[in-house]
Amino acid sequence: MLLVTYDLWAFVSENWRELLDGLVNTLKASAIAIVGSLVIGVVLGASRAHRLPVVSQLTAVYVEIIRNTPILVQIFLFFFALPQAGILLDQFTVAWLSVMIWGGAFNSENFRAGFEAVPLRYREAGYALGFGPLGTFMNVTLPIGGRISLPSSINTYISVVKNTSLMYVIGYEELTTTAINISNLSLETLESLTVLAVVYLALVWGLSAGIRVLESRLALPETR
Amino acid sequence: MPEWVEPVARYILTDGLPGTLRVSAIAVLGSAIIGVVLGTLMTIRFLPSQAAIRFYVEVFRGLPILVTVFVVYLGLPSLSPSLEFGPLTAASVALVLWGSAQVAEATRGAVQSIPNEQHEAASALGFGWIGRHRSVILPQALRRLLPPFVGLLVNIIQNSTLAQVIGGVELLQAGKSQSERLTFFPPAGIGEIHAFEIFTGVMILFFLISFPLTRLAAVLEKRLIV
Numbered sequence: 378m379l380l381v382t383y384d385l386w387a388f389v390s391e392n393w394r395e396l397l398d399g400l401v402n403t404l405k406a407s408a409i410a411i412v413g414s415l416v417i418g419v420v421l422g423a424s425r426a427h428r429l430p431v432v433s434q435l436t437a438v439y440v441e442i443i444r445n446t447p448i449l450v451q452i453f454l455f456f457f458a459l460p461q462a463g464i465l466l467d468q469f470t471v472a473w474l475s476v477m478i479w480g481g482a483f484n485s486e487n488f489r490a491g492f493e494a495v496p497l498r499y500r501e502a503g504y505a506l507g508f509g510p511l512g513t514f515m516n517v518t519l520p521i522g523g524r525i526s527l528p529s530s531i532n533t534y535i536s537v538v539k540n541t542s543l544m545y546v547i548g549y550e551e552l553t554t555t556a557i558n559i560s561n562l563s564l565e566t567l568e569s570l571t572v573l574a575v576v577y578l579a580l581v582w583g584l585s586a587g588i589r590v591l592e593s594r595l596a597l598p599e600t601r
Numbered sequence: 602m603p604e605w606v607e608p609v610a611r612y613i614l615t616d617g618l619p620g621t622l623r624v625s626a627i628a629v630l631g632s633a634i635i636g637v638v639l640g641t642l643m644t645i646r647f648l649p650s651q652a653a654i655r656f657y658v659e660v661f662r663g664l665p666i667l668v669t670v671f672v673v674y675l676g677l678p679s680l681s682p683s684l685e686f687g688p689l690t691a692a693s694v695a696l697v698l699w700g701s702a703q704v705a706e707a708t709r710g711a712v713q714s715i716p717n718e719q720h721e722a723a724s725a726l727g728f729g730w731i732g733r734h735r736s737v738i739l740p741q742a743l744r745r746l747l748p749p750f751v752g753l754l755v756n757i758i759q760n761s762t763l764a765q766v767i768g769g770v771e772l773l774q775a776g777k778s779q780s781e782r783l784t785f786f787p788p789a790g791i792g793e794i795h796a797f798e799i800f801t802g803v804m805i806l807f808f809l810i811s812f813p814l815t816r817l818a819a820v821l822e823k824r825l826i827v
Contacts, residue, residue, distance in 0.1 A: 445811035446804045447759035449766075450773055454804065457780070458797040542665035546766055553667060560675070570676045573668050574660075581663040 388568035392559050396572060399555030406472040406551060407538045413477035414537060418484025418530060419523070423514060425485060426492035426522075436485055443482035449543055451475055456547045468549035472541060480537040484530050491526025492518050524595050531588045535581055542577070552576060605791055609779045609799060613806075617775025624693045624761040624771060629754055631697035636704020637743070641734055643709045654705065661702035666760055670695040674767045688769030696757055703756075707749050711742035748825060751818035755811050776803040 389396070421439070424432040443451070455471045466474065495518050503513035542553040553573060560569035643654045661669060674691035677684035686694060715738050723737040765774040780799040786792045 441812065441815075442808065445755070445815060446807045447762040447773070449762040450800065450804050450807060453773065453777070454797075454800045457777070458800045461794050461797040539665040542667045545667065553665070553671075557671060557675075566675050566679045570668075570672050574664060574672070577665055577668060578660065578663045582659070 383567055385568050385571055388563075388565050389572065392569075395555050395559060396552070396576075399550060399552040400576060402469075402472075402549065402555075403538070403541050403551040403553075406469070406476065406541045406544070406549070407534075409473040410477040410480055410537050410541070411534045413473070414480030414484045414533065415530070417477070417481030418488045418533075419519070421481070421485035422488025422526075423492055423518070425489040426518075427514075440482045440485055443479055444486075448475065448479050448540055449546065451479065452543055452546060468544065468547050471547055472544045472549045472551065476537050476540045479540065480533050483533045483536070487526045487529040487533060488522070490529070491524075492522035494525050495522045521597065524597055527595060528588065528592055531584070531591075535584050538580060538584070539577070605783055605793070605795065606798075609783070609795075610802070612779055613772060613775040613799075613803065616770055617772040618806075620689055620764065620769060620771035620775070621758065621761050624689055624696065624764055624769070625754075625758045627690075627693040628696035628700055628757045628761065631693070632700025632704050632753065632757070633750070635697065635701035637708050637739070639701060639705035640708025641712055641739065643705060644712045658702045658705050661698045662706070664699075666695060666699050667763055667766060669698055670763050670767060673698075688767040689764055689771070691767060692761065692764035692769055695763070696760060699760075700753060700757055703753055704746075704750075707746055708742065711745045712738060714745065715741050745825065748818050748822040751814055751821060755814045755818070758810060758814075759807065772803050772806060776800060 421432075421436040423429075425436050427433075452471065452475045455466060455475050456468075459466060499517050499521065500513055503517040508516060541551055544551050545554045545557060548554060556569040556573045560566045639654050639657070643651055643658075645651070664672075670692055673686065673695045674688065677686070712734075719737055719741070720733060723733040728736060761771055762773045764771050765777065768774070770778075776799045780794075780796045783790045783793055783795050
């Protein structure tokens with residue numbers, strides 16, 4: 378006879394400190410990865426959109442490798458295989474590094490599409506005003522193309538947050554690892570899964586709601 | 602080639618690859634069938650059913666797939682012992698929940714993109730709701746769904762590695778267990794570390810499966826736009 382007791386309140390009041398630490402670790406890895414993948418995306422996306430020799434070809438290879446292989450295999454490679462080459466990374470480093478490299482690949486595609494959508498005549502106008510190539514990019518292509526790629530890039534950031542849950546396999550104490558470890562000890566499986574689901578849905582739904590507000594604010598004037 | 606490569610590669614291909622293919626096949630079929638049905642039902646203007654399907658879609662698209670895997674593998678058995686699945690089946694079920702939510706959302710968009718005249722013409726020909734959708738609307742909508750569907754296939758194949766986390770033997774787990782075995786001292790292993798070669802090999806295998814499919818999705822998408 379399987380005796381099932383379900384007491385969510387007792388579970389939360391007993392374990393909220395550990396769970397909060399786990400959430401903080403999830404947010405820490407996510408924040409670093411999001412900022413990093415934004416920088417990677419803008420720089421490499423620009424190199425693709427403007428067909429910079431060598432850099433744009435290398436970016437294409439990077440993007441195709443990351444997009445066509447499972448992120449879990451990438452994490453395994455960083456954590457279990459790199460030590461063989463003498464590179465020993467701790468859990469936290471692998472956590473943010475692997476999702477940053479993953480998010481950066483998707484973001485380079487997002488920003489490439491955005492920058493390519495900026496009409497050529499806008500850039501010509503920038504040159505005509507006396508801007509150099511970098512000035513034209515910073516003042517014309519980035520503000521306009523960046524806003525075009527905003528929705529798709531934010532979807533990538535949401536995936537980045539969700540992918541930090543995979544750090545369970547390397548034992549980084551983020552939210553999923555913490556909750557599953559607690560449930561393995563206390564056998565309060567349903568309670569810990571409830572907490573996991575509610576916190577992740579609050580994060581993801583909250584982010585996508587925030588995006589819709591941001592999107593309408595940053596929309597280009599002619600689409601408003 | 603070093604002596605250890607052949608048995609390792611053979612194990613990965615004969616024991617790992619079938620696991621990956623099994624999980625992917627079940628997940629793709631289940632996602633397609635459930636997703637198309639839910640997506641079509643979502644276009645009916647009936648608030649309770651629309652709200653229920655919307656909730657299903659938002660929950661399973663919002664959760665990290667690994668959490669859904671744990672819900673199926675750890676959560677369901679503690680609700681009822683009859684809901685206990687093996688790792689590969691549990692991963693398949695979790696991927697169906699996620700994949701069907703993706704397909705439902707895409708199907709809703711595709712069905713709603715079919716102009717109203719098509720519905721009216723089919724009704725004028727005497728089709729009821731079911732006949733209208735089966736013979737007129739869905740055949741057109743499904744054609745628009747083809748490119749995102751190939752993309753979903755790639756995602757499902759890659760996410761089938763999540764079975765590894767709960768101990769299912771698929772490509773990644775096969776590679777991991779072989780790389781651990783090699784580190785044992787003889788006679789169990791050879792006392793050497795070859796994790797780098799093995800995981801790179803697994804990565805190349807996934808790339809060889811995924812890359813042609815992503816190219817196909819891109820070609821299909823271009824052809825559809827023209």
